[in-house]
Amino acid sequence: MNKLIAVYSDDNKLLEAADKLIEVNAPVEEVITPFVIEELLHKFHVKSNIPFLGFVYGTIGLISVFAALYYTFVIDYPLNIGGKPNLSLTFPVLLFIGTVLITVLSTVATFFYQDRLSPFKEPEFYYPGIYDDKMVVLVDETKMDNDLKEKVIGIFKETGAEKIEEV
Secondary structure, X not given: OOEEEEEEOOHHHHHHHHHHHHHOOOOEEEEEOOOOOHHHHHHOOXXXXXXXXXXXXXXXXXXXXXXXXXXXXXXXXXXXXXXXOOOOOHHHHHHHHHHHHHHHHHHHHHXXXXXXXOOOOOOOOOOOOOOOOOEEEEEEHHHOOHHHHHHHHHHHHHOOOOEEEEO
């Protein structure tokens, strides 16, 4: 696998290490944390299109649910109940619920597709405690020369990595 990993349990130390790794242009492959660290995303310029796609899915959901409800209540099977119009007060509630349902399901499916996740997929990398409180930095050794490797190991030691190892 040829990876150099450093394990942290303090996110401030991890952010300090990230700053120094960016300074020396280390080939950081991935940083795995049990929770989202917004500053880390900004440091490594990670952008997500999930919010935009959520809006698009919401718009598509609203239009499709409106079309289905309109077709059902007005065109295909109109019922005259007490002289009320076919587009009654239940219409907005059903629109809201249908829109939210389509948006959530589509966004979750997109998230799983983009991160290449599936129920039966084995994790590509696992470290004990990674889902509890450990944060792991993976640096690709094949893209480093010996000087850079020594600098990276020095950065890990300087910033207080709990464990440094080659995998």
